Amino acid sequence: MRIVIGEGSCGIAAGAAKVRLAIEALLTEKEPFTLGSTGCIGMCYLEPIVDLYDGKTLLRRLVRVSPDDAEAIVNAARTGDLSLVDAITITAEDEEFLTKQTRIALRHCGVIDPTSLADYCDADGYKGLKKVLTTMTPEEVIEEIKISGLAGRGGAGFPTWFKWNAARQSAGEQKYLICNADEGDPGAFMDRAVIESDPHNLIEGMLIGAYAIGAKEMIVYVRAEYPLAIKHLEEAIRQAREANLLGENILGTGFSCDMRIKAGAGAFVCGEETALIESLEGKRGMPRLKPPFPAQKGYMDAPSNINNVETFANVSWIMQNGGAAFAAMGTENSKGTKVFALTGKIRKGGLVEIPMGKTLRDVIFGIGGGIKDGKQFKAVQMGGPSGGCIPAELLDTVIDYKALAATGAIMGSGGMVVMDEDTCMVGMAKFFLDFTALESCGKCVHCRIGTKRLQEILTRIVEGKGKDGDIELLEELCTAVKDGALCGLGQTAPNPVLTTIRYFRDEYEAHIYDKKCPTKECPALRTYTIIEDKCRGCTLCAKQCPAKAITGEVKRPHVINPDLCIRCDQCRKACKFGAIIMD
Amino acid sequence: MNQKKGPASNLALIEDVLAEYAGVPGSLITILQKAQDVYGYLPRDVMYHIANRVGVTPAEVVGVATFYSQFRLAPIGKYLIMSCQGTACHVNGSERVSAAVASYLGISHGQTTEDGLFTLEHVACLGCCSLAPVIMINGEAYGNLTPESAIAILKDIQAKEGASCAL
Known part of the structure; x- marks a missing residue:
């Protein structure tokens, strides 16, 4: 038997490292089982996860494991009596989180040991590369990708074959293949999961791309915030070099290509490909004017091709199974599967890979189990700060690049942040503009000043100082920023504002005209009052109040002075009699 | 500068x-x-x-x-607290956690406590979205926080360091 601990970043944050220590402490010299490690299976809400395997057969998946369970796990592995771990075994309902998915990009995640080349090869590792290098021309590879319909999974959804072909056609001895692993969208973490859990899959996908465009050098630009991903990728690169899967004359085929990692330094705009190239060159990550496109003049002025991690993660599968098998899934204009990071007010958060063409409802309710704490679904934010909010009435929208764009949101990198009835949509728009205004690189006026002005208007609305005409002003400014900005960051920054106005205009109006936040989330728009009949005059609220806004005699009803009240909510939380109401 | x-x-x-x-x-x-x-x-x-x-x-x-946000122009404290500002954390109440940490330590983000023990930084998404809200202290992530549990973590560190709790 094998005990395998899920040790991706999420698992570790949830306590997997402590579970490992507890299990290791119980081990004796000779045990009838081995202890192994795997990456992220994507069921983040059940972490830490421990799997019991017999060979390749999964016997039991144990969830929400704590160090206290170590003894039961070790005893079960020693004796083979799996009833010892019944209490922490995954439920049939939770198993559906995985069985309802179709996994291609994530097919090895949480299954193999990411630090073992043997494990990867034992799965289907490097078979796609071997087939390509021994039986296919670069043109045939590009043609196969064209048949598959694979499109950029980083956000824009541009056809991958077209970019590869443009880079192949470009004249030049030195060409670069670059992987964008600067997963900047807050709420998206599938790229991190792939690199941490299946680094060789990325290397293999990139090698096939490099062969197709004729590159001898590959660079992965990865966020510095992902130390475990960098560690696993470094180790995988070392193993691949040793096995002659990287370097000179790969597998004796005459194809030579090497790979290196460049750690980003924290700038959202570096997800934009020309800004990423500037950053790779050691400069401030400010976007370039296009054309020339990177395929003509990219890194170090040489032809370069940039794809996202998830895009590469599909490539080896496509080469092994054929482009047609990939294209058989999905809709007319969106082929294959897409990974979504399901987070926010969702019951079952994690990574979900499904064929295109399913609906948002399938993902959020069918797999994610709906909203936490029995609340109502309100909206889902797709595509992070570049995307938009999609309301409940559009839950049956199919997952397809065009259908999602029609809602005003975007497919984006696959972040799906779910919001419930308690989330203020104006506050949400302000949150995203706070982010984009901060991350604007400052090169073009529309983005630099436009996002700042949008942020100021939204701030005054949530503070109760909104004016008649502000909604129209926001709309006008949004259009100007969209049309005038130089790069994708600015062009998409207004999306959260536009979609929240489009679907939740009444919330904006309530803030501006009634000076009320319907969700009561905006502190400046709350009022606190003490109900005389219920107040016993216990003085607890007055003692808690940091602003000394509550006065009254002992055993007599107290009162709140609204001019002094800072709306911190301390009094309401402190009151044992429910005498304080927030409105 | x-x-x-x-x-x-x-x-x-x-x-x-x-x-x-x-x-x-x-x-x-x-x-x-x-x-x-x-x-x-x-x-x-x-x-x-x-x-x-x-x-x-x-x-x-x-x-x-x-x-780039990674670079710092001033020395940091012994414990670097990175408070995640990602969307999932925001939706799950990271602002209250961050405000509680700031008020407990008496510093705002980007600052270091006078005893040199803690630096508080706001960071972009740490990618632990399912555990939101999250803070990371010297590389270790703490998830599903409330203002109270975040302060309890800081108190543990202070107790370990023998620092005065009168911050």
């Missing part, structure tokens, strides 16, 4: 880094990252020295150092 002239830094500490990378085009960010690993932040004289060795102007080095 709001940086006082501190005591002179020991420039020899990054000699190996400069020997390896100064001549390699496009390596400025890598050099700055490695320098920050050595000094904990980027002292002004170190940036001037790097500019000199790489053959660019100090303005270019400072321009890069101030562009």
